[in-house]
Amino acid sequence: MSDRPRRRIPEATVERLPEYLRILSELDDDLDHISSEQLADLAGVNAAKVRKDLSYLGSYGTRGVGYEVAYLVFQVRRELGLTHDWPVIIVGAGNLGQALANYAGFVDRGFPVAGIVDVDPAKIGSVIGGVRVRHVDELATLVRSRKVSIGVVATPPGAAQDAADLLVGAGVTSILNFAPTVLSVPRDVSVRKVDLAVELQILGFHEQRRSVPSLSIVLDADSSRTASA
């Protein structure tokens, strides 16, 4: 058994593996095998996509049978680097920072909160999700002592770049940014951004489309010249 998978995994696949992992982890213990079609249904995607995604990890399925759940969970976890926890540091103890620190999903899924920092003296010392808020001056010490490589930016927009600079300076190489700001970081630092208002705006776009079902289905240049809408 067990090929050497050493293939490059497409980014789109990487983005779906955590979802497969979550679903597989939540399955009943008495289900020991699962087919690509079952997993696809649970994940809301196409079965061919599931098979192709899993094929990048190696040949871990059995034709006519499906995938052994426990083994697949192990392989996906290994591929995602979840063989050990990744402690994270949260910068900003405002509403969002507090919600994130309290979010059980982080620690449950391998990302314990190693620290929370803020500049506001009123917040420093308070305990959120079992972690005491420290002054931002302690960020670098915290990152080094706890071997943190992932930082979460949950500051107001105006402080986000400073937060990122501090994180990078302390040695963090991945940042999850919740501030509505484009961060400049060295090329070797990964950034992912979650902008809550952007998500709503995308939904709003489709909402609006919904309510204008009127004209123009045609793609041809000629007919698209209609004068008014």
Place this chain on the structure above:
Amino acid sequence: MSDRPRRRIPEATVERLPEYLRILSELDDDLDHISSEQLADLAGVNAAKVRKDLSYLGSYGTRGVGYEVAYLVFQVRRELGLTHDWPVIIVGAGNLGQALANYAGFVDRGFPVAGIVDVDPAKIGSVIGGVRVRHVDELATLVRSRKVSIGVVATPPGAAQDAADLLVGAGVTSILNFAPTVLSVPRDVSVRKVDLAVELQILGFHEQRRSVPSLSIVLDADSSRTASA
């Protein structure tokens, strides 16, 4: 001037327009024109991409000059359906629901919180971000009276599907889901999902890649075993 754009806008473009809009809205008032290259730099993307994206809205630039900021803002807002506000309802007044209700970015960018509901009697009646938490039984009434078409699911995972069913039943046609759960909804309802732990797992994958240039499995046996505070 001013063509009728009536083209189908690619989804990838729709997902970037809100970011362009945010950047354009934050520009200095004395900057009245911007080139695709300047906007691209600010957004962290390629200039050709900016031009192609904006070309789907129509020909709103001037060769040799760039795009008039105010006019472009207007056109992007119109395309995104931001000519009016879209009130949203939040289901779940836990840590995340509270943070979202307090998040100024929602109302600032066109998505005022029309209501927050929960099942917990201890939370009902409290005021968050200027909005009083109501019982979930009032959801449908609220959706109808305030003409809400976008719902935000911020419940624990076990309650997310029920929340979605209630929202859909009340007439909501777009859902932003923060629960780590795949929602089943009718085909004509749009769902976008934000899974905070998934974002960290994707970063973790790249982190791990970084530290495994070839085939050394354990190089930090000591550090990965630490669990102390």
Place this chain on the structure above:
DNA sequence: CATTGTGAAGCGTTTCACAGCC
């Protein structure tokens, strides 16, 4: 014989490169 694994086709997105225009 149900189901995987995968070439190949189909599609959407990004980037290039340059004609067109101010």
Place this chain on the structure above:
DNA sequence: GGCTGTGAAACGCTTCACAATG
């Protein structure tokens, strides 16, 4: 001269369709 707008090429992702196989 500078910058947009856009065909066309390049690229990556998804889906199909079916041979391979436990």
